[in-house]
Amino acid sequence: MSIQSLKTYLPENTSGYLKNWFSNYYIHIKITRGRSSKLGDYRKLPDNSHEITINSTLAPPLFFFVLTHELAHLIAFEKYGRRISPHGNEWKITFGRMLLESLEVYDDDLKPIIVKFSKSPKANFMASPALVRYFHVETQEDNLQFIERLQKGDLFIFRNEKYLLEGLIKKNYLCKNLDTGRQYSFKPLARVEKCS
Incomplete structure (x- = not known):
């Protein structure tokens, strides 16, 4: 899937960041149905390409946030080697830097939450109550x-x-x-x- 075809899932002004982050890698991106167990994942394929899956049901800012999380895995593994811990210090540094680099993509009321989160990113989205509260929209249907x-x-x-x-x-x-x-x-x- 190309960056262009991702546009319907992303906030505006993200293509520059993605082109920069994607530039050196061949990445398969799969948009999946909503999964309750995870929002996205990353893995390296046997042909040395990379695969990222992301739930199609995410709001555009959350979709970009999850995509950044998964790309941080790829970039950290490529930079520091495959022996690093998936959510260890190398990933935290990489993800935190990417979040701050792309801060302008997010709405003004979300920016302080992203800045605070970037100081010590968590592996699981649910471990950040401020992000969960921000992205959760209660609907009449689910009660x-x-x-x-x-x-x-x-x-x-x-x-x-x-x-x-x-x-x-x-x-x-x-x-x-x-x-x-x-x-x-x-x-x-x-x-x-x-x-x-």
Whole structure:
């Protein structure tokens, strides 16, 4: 897939960065259906070309962010060698530099989040609550919300099971499964359906 054919998925003014980052490599880019397990991935193919897959369902700024993440893998491996850790210091330095280099692509309210994130990039998008909050758009159709928006005593459904929010333990929420009586810890950005 060419940079030109990616334009429908990307914010404006990204082609210069991509041409610069892609220039020395032969890369297969596959646009996939939405996957809940990952937003994108990178791997080197047996013919020494590279493959990046990215979910088609991502908003353009998030699509560019994920593409930058995956390209950082390629560039770090090519620069430092294949023995580096996939999300180690070499990747963090590469990804952080690329994010700052392309900062103008992002909206003004997202730029401070990107700058802060670039100082120590996380391997998993979900490990950055500020990014998750920024890119998550709740819709009427899914009725899901972050558990951190609920109050103590609220009932909610998670994976077809009903829970009671009992309170906060450090940064997580202690919740009781009403069918089994067992208690579980939920991260603040778990998406749940509040019971009315």
